[in-house]
Amino acid sequence: MSADDVAKAFCQHFYTTKDSNVAALAGLYNQQSIMTFEGQQIVGTQNIMQKLQSVGQVKHVVKGMDVQPSTSSSAILIFVTGSVQIDNGNPLHFCEMFQLVATAPEAYYVHNDIFRLNYGL
Amino acid sequence: MSSADDVAKAFCQHFYQTKDANAAQLAGLYTAQSVMTFEGQQFVGTQNIMQKLQSVGVVKHTVKGMDVQPSTSDSAILIFVTGSVQIDNGNPLHFCEMFQLVATGPGAYYVHNDIFRLNYGL
Numbered sequence: 001m002s003a004d005d006v007a008k009a010f011c012q013h014f015y016t017t018k019d020s021n022v023a024a025l026a027g028l029y030n031q032q033s034i035m036t037f038e039g040q041q042i043v044g045t046q047n048i049m050q051k052l053q054s055v056g057q058v059k060h061v062v063k064g065m066d067v068q069p070s071t072s073s074s075a076i077l078i079f080v081t082g083s084v085q086i087d088n089g090n091p092l093h094f095c096e097m098f099q100l101v102a103t104a105p106e107a108y109y110v111h112n113d114i115f116r117l118n119y120g121l
Numbered sequence: 122m123s124s125a126d127d128v129a130k131a132f133c134q135h136f137y138q139t140k141d142a143n144a145a146q147l148a149g150l151y152t153a154q155s156v157m158t159f160e161g162q163q164f165v166g167t168q169n170i171m172q173k174l175q176s177v178g179v180v181k182h183t184v185k186g187m188d189v190q191p192s193t194s195d196s197a198i199l200i201f202v203t204g205s206v207q208i209d210n211g212n213p214l215h216f217c218e219m220f221q222l223v224a225t226g227p228g229a230y231y232v233h234n235d236i237f238r239l240n241y242g243l
Contacts, residue, residue, distance in 0.1 A: 036188045036201070066158045066236045071197055071223060079158070079219055079236040083243055093240040095217035097201055101193060114188045114201040118215040118240050121205055 001106060007067040007078045010100060010108070015060045022052050028110045035113040048113075056087045060094070074102040075111070084117070093118040128230065129189040129200045132222060137182045144174045150232045157235040170235075178209045182216070196224040197233070206239070215240040 001009075017024045029035075029045040036042070042051050063082040070077050078098045083091040099112035139146050151157075151167040159177075164170045185204040192199050200220040205213040221234035 034190050036190060039186065039188065041188075041190070063240075063242070064161065064238050066161065066238065068156050068158060068163075068234050068236060070193070070221065071233060072193065075193055077219070077221065077234055077236070079217075079238065081217060081238045081240045091243045093215050093243070095201075095203060095238065095240060097199070097219045097236075099192065099199065111193060112190050112199055114190060114199070114219075116186050116188065116201065116203045116217065118185075118203045118217060120185070121213045121215070 003069060003076045004067050006076060006100065006106075006108065007065060010078065010098070011062060011065055011080060014098075015062060018052070019059050022055075023049065025049070025052060029113075030109050033110055033113065035115070037115045038117060059085045059088075061091070070099055076100045076108070125191060125198045126189050128198060128222065128228075129187060132220070132230070133184060133187055133200065133202060136220075137184060140174070141181050144177075145171065147171070147174060151235075152231050155232055155235065157232075157237070159237045160239060181207045181210075183213070192221055198222045198230070 026045055026049050029048050031044050034043050035048045037051055042048050061083045062080055066079040068077045080096045084094045085091050094117050096115045098110055100108040101111040102108050148167055148171050151170050153166045155170060157164045157170045159173055164173050183205045184202055188201040190199045202218045206216045207213050216239050218237045220232055222230040223233040224230050
């Protein structure tokens with residue numbers, strides 16, 4: 001699978017799961033994973049899952065996805081933009097970046113995850 | 122520069138000030154290895170990247186948020202920026218941009234990855 005294919009599959013899976021059953025995202029993270037959610041930094045699967053499950057009901061619409069190779073052949077950078085409704089509120093712009101790292105061929109985990117809403121002009 | 126946060130803060134200040142005032146001066150931040158994606162279009166290497174940056178028109182960025190994380194090695198930092206930008210004095214639009222800075226020596230970073238997207242339409 002090319003990096004583009006990996007990224008596409010990852011994004012589809014990630015947002016579908018985040019919107020329907022957040023707990024099922026746990027397998028994507030490990031002890032090394034770092035997430036920054038609206039400026040708050042959280043490390044490790046347990047803490048990350050706790051944060052994700054506290055956000056409330058979400059519905060994401062992905063508008064753009066960019067992919068680049070990171071500094072090693074086993075790491076991919078993914079950059080997502082779109083809109084999100086939280087608890088059925090008005091849609092807000094969001095952007096999120098991931099660094100996926102392969103532990104084995106085709107087996108990636110999320111090493112870095114940064115999420116921000118983009119509102120106010 | 123004592124921490125990744127300090128490096129990131131200094132980098133961002135320099136980057137957007139320079140991008141707004143004189144884009145050509147950003148050249149030293151990129152190398153032949155640098156990859157930039159600008160609104161979905163990918164450019165590799167300083168020359169191609171600079172050509173794109175100088176073609177965008179007059180820009181004025183307002184940075185609202187900046188997040189920093191260590192990347193997969195001690196010498197690499199991830200920076201995630203959100204804010205608004207005016208292009209050719211138009212209405213402000215939301216933008217987000219991410220960078221991966223890689224150190225070639227102590228305190229000496231170049232931009233290995235740069236991804237820029239506008240975020241409009243709801």
